[in-house]
Amino acid sequence: MAWQQGLVVGRRRPHLRTALLPLALAIAAGAAQAAAPAPLPNLTAKEARADNIWALRAGLNVAALQCQFSPFLATVPTYNALLRQHSDEMSDAFKTMTGYFVRTKGKAGQRAFDSYATRANQSWASFDGQISFCNTAAMVGRKALAVPKGQLGDFAAVELPAMRQSVDMKQEQLLAPRLDWAIVPQLTDPCPGKRRCR
Numbered sequence: 001m002a003w004q005q006g007l008v009v010g011r012r013r014p015h016l017r018t019a020l021l022p023l024a025l026a027i028a029a030g031a032a033q034a035a036a037p038a039p040l041p042n043l044t045a046k047e048a049r050a051d052n053i054w055a056l057r058a059g060l061n062v063a064a065l066q067c068q069f070s071p072f073l074a075t076v077p078t079y080n081a082l083l084r085q086h087s088d089e090m091s092d093a094f095k096t097m098t099g100y101f102v103r104t105k106g107k108a109g110q111r112a113f114d115s116y117a118t119r120a121n122q123s124w125a126s127f128d129g130q131i132s133f134c135n136t137a138a139m140v141g142r143k144a145l146a147v148p149k150g151q152l153g154d155f156a157a158v159e160l161p162a163m164r165q166s167v168d169m170k171q172e173q174l175l176a177p178r179l180d181w182a183i184v185p186q187l188t189d190p191c192p193g194k195r196r197c198r
Contacts, residue, residue: 036164037119042104049153050096055120056144056156057082057090059163062124063137073138082144089152129167136166 040051064079083090101116102109126133140159147155 037116037123040100040116043100047096047100049157050093050100052156052160053089053093053153054097054117055123055160056140056152056163057093058117058120059124059160060137060141060144062121063134063141066125066130067134067137070134073134075134075138075141078138078141078145082141085145086147086149086152088149093153124163124167126167132166132168133163136163 037055040047043051060075060079060082063073064075067073067075097116098109098113101113105112124133140163143159144152144155
């Protein structure tokens with residue numbers, strides 16, 4: 001399917017290089033702290049639902065790429081399973097959002113959709129909130145696998161605020177160790193006056 005091209009990630013997948021492009025663009029653009037994209041104007045109810053699904057998909061895609069430092073989080077297999085389980089809704093979200101941009105931008109609709117898709121991925125790229133984002137995205141991804149088919153839009157609307165909050169740099173600062181608080185004792189030489197200790 002067109003919407004899946006370059007989205008399935010994993011160490012052995014040939015599409016990984018293509019899937020890394022949105023994240024690389026976010027880094028190149030200096031996205032040290034992610035920000036939610038501005039709301040889209042004049043969305044119908046169906047388009048708002050599709051927008052939520054697309055934002056959730058983008059967040060879990062970035063998590064699959066960015067959170068591989070912890071195999072315990074299982075973001076890659078979770079994301080791949082999510083693509084399989086909810087492929088119909090994600091495909092419909094892709095078509096609906098493409099239609100929205102064609103409806104609102106006319107001939108420039110495809111280019112506008114491409115920019116929207118890039119911004120959706122960039123909005124999740126954060127190094128400052130990586131630990132909290134990865135933990136939250138892993139939990140949300142697992143919960144999404146339990147969502148019955150056809151209900152991913154409702155789930156996304158409920159879970160997106162927590163995912164957005166997890167990217168906030170202030171959250172990460174609460175978790176980060178404060179090295180300036182540590183007192184490191186002076187260590188004495190274990191072999192004073194000798195060139196080599198045995």
